[in-house]
Amino acid sequence: MNIIEKNNDPLKNHSSFDLENKESALLAAIVQYSDDAIISKNLNGIIQSWNAAAQRLFGYLPEDVIGKSITILIPPDRLKEEEEIINHIKKGERVEHFETKRVTKDSRLLDVSISTSPVIDKFGIIIGASKIVRDITDIKIKLREIEESHGLIKVIFEESVQFMSILSPEGNLIKYNTTAKQYIGGDEINLLNIPFWLTPWWTHSEEVREKIHNSILMAKQGQFVRFDISLRTFEGKIIFLDFSIKPVKDNNDKILFLIPEGRDITERKSIELDLISAKEFAERAIVIKSRFLDIAAHELRTPVTSFSLIVQLAQKKLDKGIAVTADTLLRLRSQSERISRLVVDLLDVSRLERNAINLKLESSDILVLFSDYLIDYKILRPNREINFVKPNHQIFVNMDSVRILQVFSNLLDNACKYTPDDSPIDISIQEKQSTVRVSIKDFGPGIPPEQQRELFSPFTRGSLELTGRSGGLGLGLYVSRMIIELHGGSIGLVSQIGKGSLFYFEIPLAQETPNVNSSSK
Amino acid sequence: MLTPVQNNQKTILIIEDELDILNVLQDFLISENYRVLSSLNGLEALKILKNEPPPNLILLDMKMPVMNGWEFSKEYRKQFSKRSPIVVMTAAAEAQDRAADIQANSWIEKPFNLEPFLEKIKKFEI
Numbered sequence: 054m055n056i057i058e059k060n061n062d063p064l065k066n067h068s069s070f071d072l073e074n075k076e077s078a079l080l081a082a083i084v085q086y087s088d089d090a091i092i093s094k095n096l097n098g099i100i101q102s103w104n105a106a107a108q109r110l111f112g113y114l115p116e117d118v119i120g121k122s123i124t125i126l127i128p129p130d131r132l133k134e135e136e137e138i139i140n141h142i143k144k145g146e147r148v149e150h151f152e153t154k155r156v157t158k159d160s161r162l163l164d165v166s167i168s169t170s171p172v173i174d175k176f177g178i179i180i181g182a183s184k185i186v187r188d189i190t191d192i193k194i195k196l197r198e199i200e201e202s203h204g205l206i207k208v209i210f211e212e213s214v215q216f217m218s219i220l221s222p223e224g225n226l227i228k229y230n231t232t233a234k235q236y237i238g239g240d241e242i243n244l245l246n247i248p249f250w251l252t253p254w255w256t257h258s259e260e261v262r263e264k265i266h267n268s269i270l271m272a273k274q275g276q277f278v279r280f281d282i283s284l285r286t287f288e289g290k291i292i293f294l295d296f297s298i299k300p301v302k303d304n305n306d307k308i309l310f311l312i313p314e315g316r317d318i319t320e321r322k323s324i325e326l327d328l329i330s331a332k333e334f335a336e337r338a339i340v341i342k343s344r345f346l347d348i349a350a351h352e353l354r355t356p357v358t359s360f361s362l363i364v365q366l367a368q369k370k371l372d373k374g375i376a377v378t379a380d381t382l383l384r385l386r387s388q389s390e391r392i393s394r395l396v397v398d399l400l401d402v403s404r405l406e407r408n409a410i411n412l413k414l415e416s417s418d419i420l421v422l423f424s425d426y427l428i429d430y431k432i433l434r435p436n437r438e439i440n441f442v443k444p445n446h447q448i449f450v451n452m453d454s455v456r457i458l459q460v461f462s463n464l465l466d467n468a469c470k471y472t473p474d475d476s477p478i479d480i481s482i483q484e485k486q487s488t489v490r491v492s493i494k495d496f497g498p499g500i501p502p503e504q505q506r507e508l509f510s511p512f513t514r515g516s517l518e519l520t521g522r523s524g525g526l527g528l529g530l531y532v533s534r535m536i537i538e539l540h541g542g543s544i545g546l547v548s549q550i551g552k553g554s555l556f557y558f559e560i561p562l563a564q565e566t567p568n569v570n571s572s573s574k
Numbered sequence: 575m576l577t578p579v580q581n582n583q584k585t586i587l588i589i590e591d592e593l594d595i596l597n598v599l600q601d602f603l604i605s606e607n608y609r610v611l612s613s614l615n616g617l618e619a620l621k622i623l624k625n626e627p628p629p630n631l632i633l634l635d636m637k638m639p640v641m642n643g644w645e646f647s648k649e650y651r652k653q654f655s656k657r658s659p660i661v662v663m664t665a666a667a668e669a670q671d672r673a674a675d676i677q678a679n680s681w682i683e684k685p686f687n688l689e690p691f692l693e694k695i696k697k698f699e700i
Binding site: 347350351354355357359361363365366369 | 595601602605687
């Protein structure tokens with residue numbers, strides 16, 4: 054292009070002819086050896102000059118093309134371009150870096166960038182055009198590759214099942230992907246440039262927000278951080294993410310972006326949490342059961358010791374000719390009963406834990422059951438004042454009488470065990486709309502509230518501590534609760550320190566009352 | 575139940591809340607010519623000890639109401655300078671540990687037979 058301008062320079066026109074010739078020769082050489090194809094043509098599109106680079110690019114020798122129309126280089130569907138270019142040239146305008154396609158001698162299509170300038174003669178008249186044609190096929194291929202990979206990256210970012218976002222080095226939200234949008238139900242809220250820890254993904258918990266904030270601070274220091282965190286979706290569902298924040302740095306370690314991403318691990322997490330709690334439960338159960346075994350062994354040893362010592366002493370007396378007394382036998386009987394009770398408790402618990410207790414349900418009068426039992430009970434405890442308040446009519450309950458009596462005697466034994474011998478015990482039976490309530494009230498020391506809760510559970514501190522003071526396995530109330538619950542009833546207590554305790558149970562009345570004759574024997 | 579002191583007769587204090595055990599041991603030791611002092615818990619034992627010359631041996635149960643074996647031995651050491659040997663009687667699995675807890679002279683594990691029991695008493699009494 055400069056060539057033309059120089060030819061056009063009026064000052065140069067007036068310099069010596071030799072100099073002009075010399076200059077033309079130099080310029081011709083430059084054109085000839087340029088790396089870009091340089092072609093000139095007249096206003097009719099007829100090729101006037103054709104340099105070596107043009108020959109290399111299009112495959113035509115100068116003699117093949119000089120004097121021919123430029124259109125041999127133009128694909129048929131682009132012929133119109135030539136017209137337009139010529140129009141610009143005629144007006145004296147340049148056409149620069151026009152990207153198009155041209156065709157070679159062997160019919161290959163080339164991506165080219167063409168700059169066309171008018172050629173003006175000594176008199177200032179436009180006589181043609183020069184074109185600089187640059188092969189941009191390689192550049193085009195590279196560009197296409199870049200576009201493709203850019204699209205690919207965009208797809209990966211947008212369509213990842215991971216939560217993905219990009220933050221500024223300060224931690225403000227720049228971009229977030231489709232998964233992140235789905236968690237908050239779309240992107241209609243404008244979140245851009247908001248500090249990441251204040252975005253709606255983390256509003257459900259102050260603790261979570263704090264954690265996100267702290268990790269952003271760490272990432273800003275250049276640290277990669279990774280942790281599990283919970284997120285609440287717009288539907289209110291809590292999900293767990295394996296979350297990380299990665300600082301992206303340039304060559305000088307300057308942070309360009311922070312990249313938070315997270316994978317949904319809710320399912321794995323819930324299995325993990327289940328496993329942890331199951332493990333803790335099992336570990337606790339093992340500790341409690343081994344403590345229980347210690348207590349069971351201890352509690353069994355005491356009556357076994359008594360029993361064995363009584364027998365040994367009786368033996369020694371017999372050896373000396375002293376007869377075994379009725380009192381000795383009574384004491385032996387009482388110790389052996391104590392041992393049986395402990396063993397029965399152990400068996401009951403074992404069965405209850407395996408759900409292996411079958412109730413033998415029968416409709417019978419609960420008042421008769423308890424009255425009969427109390428007659429014997431009072432004979433064995435002549436000093437104890439036991440008051441029994443009951444309605445005057447029969448109360449039929451569909452029950453396993455042996456088991457219900459077991460509960461009743463357990464509560465009554467407890468009342469006796471934990472109170473002085475001369476302290477009274479009030480038993481009352483009330484018929485309610487669909488249930489019967491049995492209450493046993495003592496005037497003993499009462500039970501601290503923190504122990505009350507655990508009293509009906511097996512192997513708990515509450516039941517074990519109380520047991521420690523009295524002998525027994527601390528299972529009576531647990532067994533009682535299971536029996537009452539198997540009857541569809543409930544059991545509980547009201548207790549006040551220094552005032553005493555009231556234990557009660559309530560079980561459903563029988564649906565139909567059997568005829569009076571069969572039950573009043 | 576107290577029996578009059580005879581010449582050379584040794585005295586044993588039993589601290590045991592289980593009445594059947596207490597009674598049998600008392601009967602047995604009397605038949606073996608011991609003078610026996612009985613108490614149902616540590617507190618009762620301390621009261622007896624205040625009014626008696628030091629016994630030749632103390633038989634101590636650990637788990638008792640009112641005052642257990644641990645509390646008793648603490649008070650005993652605090653209140654008495656001239657002390658008797660102690661043999662712990664316990665149903666705990668770790669009888670030896672219990673004895674060590676309170677620096678007792680020996681231990682006997684429940685249940686036990688009367689003969690080895692008597693041997694142990696003879697070994698540790700003063």
